[in-house]
Amino acid sequence: MSDAAALPALRQRAAHLDTTDDLAKLRDRFALPEGLVYLDGNSLGALPAGVAAVTADVVHRQWGELLIRSWDESNWWTAPERIGDKLSPLIGAAPGQTVVGDSTSVNLFKALVGAARLAPPGRTRMLVDANTFPTDGYIAASAARMTGLRVVPVDPATAAEEMDEDTAVVLLNHVDYRTGRLHDLPALTRAARATGAITVWDLCHSAGALPVGLDEHQVDLAVGCTYKYLNGGPGSPAYLYIAARHQAAFDSPLPGWNGHAEPFAMTPGYTPADGAVRGRVGTPDILSMLALEAALDAWDGVSVEQVRAKSLALTDFFLECVAAYVPEGKVQAVTPAEHAHRGSQVSLRAENAAEIMRELIARGVVGDFRAPDVLRFGFTPLYVGFADVERAARTLGHVFG
Ligand SMILES: Cc1ncc(COP(=O)(O)O)c(C=O)c1O
Ligand SMILES: Nc1c(O)cccc1C(=O)C[C@H](N)C(=O)O
Numbered sequence: 001m002s003d004a005a006a007l008p009a010l011r012q013r014a015a016h017l018d019t020t021d022d023l024a025k026l027r028d029r030f031a032l033p034e035g036l037v038y039l040d041g042n043s044l045g046a047l048p049a050g051v052a053a054v055t056a057d058v059v060h061r062q063w064g065e066l067l068i069r070s071w072d073e074s075n076w077w078t079a080p081e082r083i084g085d086k087l088s089p090l091i092g093a094a095p096g097q098t099v100v101g102d103s104t105s106v107n108l109f110k111a112l113v114g115a116a117r118l119a120p121p122g123r124t125r126m127l128v129d130a131n132t133f134p135t136d137g138y139i140a141a142s143a144a145r146m147t148g149l150r151v152v153p154v155d156p157a158t159a160a161e162e163m164d165e166d167t168a169v170v171l172l173n174h175v176d177y178r179t180g181r182l183h184d185l186p187a188l189t190r191a192a193r194a195t196g197a198i199t200v201w202d203l204c205h206s207a208g209a210l211p212v213g214l215d216e217h218q219v220d221l222a223v224g225c226t227y228k229y230l231n232g233g234p235g236s237p238a239y240l241y242i243a244a245r246h247q248a249a250f251d252s253p254l255p256g257w258n259g260h261a262e263p264f265a266m267t268p269g270y271t272p273a274d275g276a277v278r279g280r281v282g283t284p285d286i287l288s289m290l291a292l293e294a295a296l297d298a299w300d301g302v303s304v305e306q307v308r309a310k311s312l313a314l315t316d317f318f319l320e321c322v323a324a325y326v327p328e329g330k331v332q333a334v335t336p337a338e339h340a341h342r343g344s345q346v347s348l349r350a351e352n353a354a355e356i357m358r359e360l361i362a363r364g365v366v367g368d369f370r371a372p373d374v375l376r377f378g379f380t381p382l383y384v385g386f387a388d389v390e391r392a393a394r395t396l397g398h399v400f401g
Contacts, residue, residue, distance in 0.1 A: 031052075108223050210307070250279070
């Protein structure tokens with residue numbers, strides 16, 4: 001595998017690929033430290049250049065000077081649905097179906113209980129991705145308990161075989177957080193629909209990295225975070241998608257006053273608002289929300305299809321460079337080689353993975369480690385280039401000596 005002669009050739013290829021990359025100039029839309037190769041945008045995205053000024057204005061003028069008037073005059077009140085509509089094109093959703101707010105965990109709770117209430121009565125099973133990011137499993141267990149369903153862990157690759165007339169809800173991840181495997185959202189959603197089950201997709205690791213097509217594939221409900229490939233910042237609010245056809249019947253288990261049809265009527269009884277707005281709960285976290293709104297400007301004029309094409313080129317090139325630079329047998333790719341099954345990250349299994357990642361970070365290449373033995377590298381096409389990829393793999397090769 002390891003091949004010293006590959007070095008200049010791969011560096012030259014990287015330079016050529018960067019020169020011919022239409023998205024390369026987008027890196028200027030981000031404030032990244034000089035000299036750092038940042039491959040952890042699948043955990044926390046980079047800072048978009050416009051966010052600091054907008055945040056300063058929100059703090060000093062909108063809050064400091066306008067004070068309470070900003071709920072109307074700075075359009076704070078309608079931020080959750082406005083920003084939901086702003087990110088909708090990235091997940092293939094028409095306007096009016098997505099609200100921003102709360103964490104992914106909280107939105108999962110709303111979606112899962114809401115899904116159980118939408119499902120045909122009498123069904124008993126909630127299928128849940130067995131390899132899911134832990135919070136999804138914890139929340140699903142509680143939502144199932146509350147709604148009288150039984151959790152059935154499933155492998156998303158074969159989940160369609162488990163769907164039957166007794167399946168009420170199906171919760172799956174579009175991309176697996178640990179392996180980077182992309183699951184077949186269109187086929188799995190179709191299979192669930194054929195049985196009448198309600199689908200809930202977690203888009204944390206796909207939104208902003210590849211086309212999702214929620215409306216096209218007739219997904220019922222979806223959630224996702226905005227701090228990964230959408231670059232909303234640490235703890236930026238998550239989102240909830242409620243397909244238009246379900247909105248009238250969607251019965252939120254968290255019917256807070258912000259989701260009320262007339263919040264300022266302050267009536268004792270709850271009447272849900274029309275549309276996705278009924279997915280709102282309490283007062284939105286305006287500072288984070290408006291930072292996210294500014295962060296989404298980094299997508300101006302960029303399509304998610306272009307991003308996907310570059311993402312696949314980056315991960316292909318990374319796998320090629322790793323094969324050339326890393327001594328044979330030191331790492332095994334756990335991310336599928338087939339494009340149809342690959343998200344926007346590459347996970348490599350290695351002995352002493354935690355230590356290897358610490359050393360890589362010390363040498364200016366930031367990825368992350370996931371227990372027990374996975375090195376994770378996330379590729380955000382808006383700011384990662386091919387020279388970054390080559391340097392990351394070369395540095396990994398050096399770490400292995
Ligand atoms: C698939 C998935 N779901 C949920 C979360 C987290 O949810 P929350 O925004 O509630 O922290 C993450 C990552 O943190 C994730 O990778
Ligand atoms: N949300 C995170 C956080 O608050 C701290 C550290 C990491 C995270 C993450 O997003 C982890 C991420 N979901 C993962 O795929 O592992």
